[in-house]
Amino acid sequence: MKEWKTPYNSFNSMKGLLYAPWYQSIRDWKDGKIPVPLPPVEASLDPIHACNLMCQHCNAHTYLEEKKDNRRMTDEHMFNLIRFLGEWGVKAICFGGGGEPTMHTALGEAIKLTHECGMESSVATNGTLLDDKLIEIMAKYCRWVGVSVDAFKASTYKEGRNKDLIGVAFHNIKKLSNKTKELESKCDVSFKFLIMPYNQLEIFGACLVAKDLGVKDFHARPADFRHQGLGEWKKKNNEYKIKIIKDQFEKCHEIETKDFRVFTIMHKFDENFLPIKNFTQCYASPCCIQLCANGDIYLCPDQRDEEFYKLAEHDPDPKRILDIWGGKRHYDLVFNIGKDNCATRCTFSPYCKQ
Structure with a gap:
């Protein structure tokens, strides 16, 4: 199945072969040749454990519902953490994942500081809270911004998010896309579509909208219904109309241009749209570190x-x-016990096999 027009893109997991020095250090660490592996390529940094939408299909839904203390990283600590990561040798920071990062009032300053510390930055957002100042900072300093919309119609958007904000999201995506063009920025704006039963008939419609909004990329992939972070929509089996989805994928690729790229990501899933985990241990996990708003450190974002x-x-x-x-x-988590206790989709599955 076609996933992209050219294999030379950031969504192709074969890019992991560029991480050869990190892979070698992990191997040397395993064999006892060095005491520790290289610092991770990327840090997944969650500035805040809160969201204005609380989508049931979000892989962070269950713990966003938990009203724990320290749900917002202090400005001072976030800045100190970013400085440390830069000094340590981390190459990039992705802000998002554990909530809606734009709810943190210091996100813009954090993005600028990341740049000043010699690292690339990216943001995963729902796009509904972007103001002009943050849009300019993102366009100027981010390598990419992924905006999760997952719908074409307002009614479908509201079904997944319980709020009628699709128009706001579209408006902000358009403004961000325009700003990147105005600044001749290297920031790639991506319209993200996580395929669920409730929205699976709207993939092509969303792709048309994405192209009209001026984004660089349209990105669609299946969800993992078994992910421990899902809310009430967690289930053992998917309910996909696979042929209809594949037909829409083909139509999406037909409207690609040099300025509008389509990515229908399937190499991490089998023919039934179930996640593939054909590796033995979590070998690639040291290429990333998960840093949460409450101060916790985890093996990986999943x-x-x-x-x-x-x-x-x-x-x-x-x-x-x-x-x-x-x-x-x-x-032990990387080489002995990590994989056997993991029951969810693995973001780094292809890397672990490489």
Whole structure:
């Protein structure tokens, strides 16, 4: 099945082969040749554990419902954490994942600081809270911004999100796309579509809208219905109309241009749209580190808020990360016990096999 026009793109997991120095360090760490692996390529940093939409199909839904303390990272600690990551040697930071990052009032400053510290930044957002100042910062400093919309019609959007904000999302996507063009920015704006039973008939319609809004990329993929983070929509089996979805994928690719790219990501899923996990252990997990708003550190983004995968806390001192990086618990999760206790889709599945 066609996933993209050219294989040379950031959504192709074969890009992991560019991480050869990190892979080699992980292998050397496993073999006892070095005490710790290289610092991760990327940090997944969640500034805030809160969201203005609370979508049931979000893979962070269950722990966003938990009213724990320290749901917002303080400005001072977030800035100190970013400085530490830059000094440590991390190459990029992705803001998002554990909530809606734009709800953190210091996100713009954090993005600028990431740039000043020599790292790339990206943001995963629902796009409904973007103001002109943040849009300009994103366009100027981010490598990419992924906006999760998952709908074409207002009624479908509201079914998934319980709020009627699709018009706001479209408006902000248009403004962000225009700003990147105005600044001749390298920031790729992506319209994200997570396929669920309630929206599976609207993929092509959403693709048409995305093209009209001026985004660089349209990205669609199936969901993992078994993910521990899902809310009431979690289930053992999917309810996809697979042929209809594939037909829409083909139509989406037909409207591609040099300025509008379509990505229908399937290499992490089997023919029944179920996640593939054909690797033996979590070998690639040290290429990323998960840093949560409440101060917790986890093995990977897919296991945030899962106690078994918690490594330590980065708050109040980010240098605590060095105490656990390459330690016994970290080693065991990567090479011995991590994969067998994981029941969810793996973001790094192809990397673990490489």
